[in-house]
Amino acid sequence: MSYLLTQLANGLSYGLVLGLIAVGFVIVFTATGVLNFAHGSVLLTGAYLVAVLQPTIGFWAAAVAGVAGAAVLGVLVNAVLVRNLAEANPGTAAILMLGVDILLLTELTRRIGNRVLPLGAPWGADVVALGGVRLPAARVIAAGVAIVLFVLLWFLFARTRAGVAMRAAAADGDTAALMGIRLSRTGAAGWALAGGLAAVAGIFLTSFPSPGVAPTVALSAFAAIPAWVLGGFDSVPGAIVGGLVIGVATSLTVGYEAQLHFLGNGIGEVVPYAVMILVLLVRPSGLFGRKEAIRV
Template identity: 40%
Template sequence: MELLQSIVNGLGQGSVYALLALGYVMIYKATKVISFAQPALMVVGGLFTYHFTREFGLPFWIGMALAVLCGAAVGMIVERLALRPMIGKPVFTLAIITIGIDIVLRILANRYIGVQSKIVTYPDGTRIHEVGGITISSQRLGLIAVTVVTVVALALFFRYTRYGLAMRATAIDQETAMAQGIRIGIVFALAWAIAGGLAAIAGTFVAAGTAGMDQNTWIIALKALPAIIIGGLDSIPGAVVGGLMVGVVEAVTATYQPDVAGWLGNNFSLVAPYALMLVVLLVRPYGLFGTKEVERV
């Protein structure tokens, strides 16, 4: 029963990692750039929800919806002002720019946060549900449900919408997509908008947790990096699976490691996702669902 409880807790936390990992993959598939700005977008998105719900008094779900729109707008602005002018530059240069964007956004966010944590009030957030001896809070249950709905909505978007097809074509070959009349700039902006919206959802539920949003909360988003490596940098299903795996491994390790392998020290659960990443890389260098690239020399 303790194992099942740990897995359920891990799935809840892993849902945050999955949402963030989806943002990483969206940007990478469209632009071939790993965005290191996701931690800041998560924090900014959570603060938008806090402001709408606590300062304006809006209901939680309306506040989160507006925060998603604002997060998407921030993502589009970042892409247009900082990255669009750098198209054609080395990928490494663009990745460094995203680090700068992350620093700037986090500095602005920290000025808003101050010394007190910003906590978003989730409806019935303290209510605990029990099923077969396994307990889960309303907040965590809502997080899992929202993650499932978001993943399904993205799958339908990519399969049945015009812009979804354009993004899929761009991910396969940018030059061919341009030759077919697809406007690459719109695809890039849309990828950043979706990544910003996903980060806002993740940030909202992080801020709705017991610790709220403080100046060190951005570190949580770094757990999404091993998630995308495990699942595959260019795989949307891999991002979801990788995020959930990281959450479960972290939770199970925190439960059993102190008793089973105490010699590993305290807080080894924080390192466990990266250990899992190394194991996966040894077996499948492109991740569990990543596309294997073959180059002729």
């Protein structure tokens, strides 16, 4: 029983980290209508900055710098590339983001090489015992930080003028512009917020179970895509729920892989996409996504 509870707790904490990444996808999509396939490289950039800076300025200052650097990178991608698209076409923007992802990942891979850069996280390999469940401290801290950030996001979108402006721009950009809301400003804020969230997720993904920062960390963002699609392209609560569903499903599959050997090795890597497909067959707009009205 304790083993099952451990796997569930691991899945929930991992799902919350995936939710941070998935929420970034949602914010960029609702703010600018872009499928941000460069999100993985932004995540890796934030983690890389932390690993490079922490020997000089310490972990906490490096973490702040990494989050800020990822946020600035998001703003630059939006300002230099997305806003200058000749035609606001989602397909063109998605292809553009794939190109940005390849360029950033290539440069970061060149800089990192075949090394694994230590993150210098103060919690290290500590373990926290909660009843009969023993969890890595990194997972417990990640869950706590993610929950705090989700509460802050709720406050931002529900209680502040900037958040209301972002919601209005996402719901109807033309009407929001007529009401005096600057779409360029809300778009930049959305990209900055998504970049910062990705960097926070990157810090926890590179402290456990990964021993440090390596180019393969960028693939973690792609693991969050099923969570994003599952919850609905435009739903922040859906992204969080989607992350939890994918996290628990992945953790249980990996934890009981020996009993599921008939499904083949590495089934845990496939489960997120299988769950996504099954849900989309029933609800094409995702669990919380808005259905578009079709007038006839």
